[in-house]
Amino acid sequence: MKRYEKFADEIAELIRTGVLVPGEKVPSVRHASRTYGVSPSTVFLAYYLLEDRGLIQARARSGYFVREHAKRPLHEPDISLRPAETTEVGVSELVFSVLGSLRNPDTVPFGSAFPSADLFPLQRLARSMAQSVRDMPTREVISEMTTGNPDLLRQIALRYMVGGVKLPMEELVITTGAMEAxxxxxxxxxxxxxLVAIEAPAF
Structure with missing residues (x-):
């Protein structure tokens, strides 16, 4: 660990423990350099790092201050005791009534991101699907039922790689939708x- 990173961690610990409270000014570069025996450049690098972490902010001609909403690690919730008996979970009739209303062509579903079916190029899709079925080898109808389409798996793995995640194709599972997943x-x-914790309200 570099010296400025260690010094930044020391200041971050003061913020985390409440020694430095939101809105309070942190030691100036000159004061911190003299007090902690580090160079001004080390202090600057440490403060830049703390800014990047969202812990402090610079104010013109005033110095550095602890942010009002400094990012702090959340406390883990207490573990509740498991009930002696399982509880049956049902789906509210209200949910089904709302979903059923979406079949009404006069209803605009503001609660979902589904586009209007009128915008789908159904005729072009039908021609494309018909052509694909005619050209598809017979065995391919069932050969990809368990592992998923290799081209799709590769594209998903590439997408993860771009995001910095190395995910082997053999660890991917293609599902028919979010509910199956x-x-x-x-x-x-x-x-x-x-016990399964979910947010509320939830789908």
Missing amino acids: LNLCLQVVTEPGD
Whole structure:
């Protein structure tokens, strides 16, 4: 760890523990350099790093101050006791009534990001799908049912790579939708009776 990073961590710890409160001025560059025995350039680099972390901000001709809403690590919630019996979870009738109203062509669904079906180029899609089915080898109809389309898997892996995540194609699973993905994830990481925390309201 470089000296300026260590000094930045020391100031960050003072902010985290409440020694330096929001709105309070942090030591000036000259004062910090003299007090902590570091060069002014080290102090500047440390303060730049703290600015990047969202902990302090510079004010013209005034110095550096602790941000009013400094980013601080959130406390982990207390672990609640598992109930002795499982609880049946049902879906509200209100949800079904709202979803059912979307079938009404006069209803504009502001609660979702689905575009109007009238905007879909259905005729062009029909021609494209018909052409694809005619040209598709017979075995390909069932060969990709479990692993997913290799070209699609590769494109997904490339997209993750651009974002800095190295994800092997064999670790990807293609699902038919978000609900199936959630169902598979829950089967992998939970057991009957486990507590599952979700946001509210939720889909």
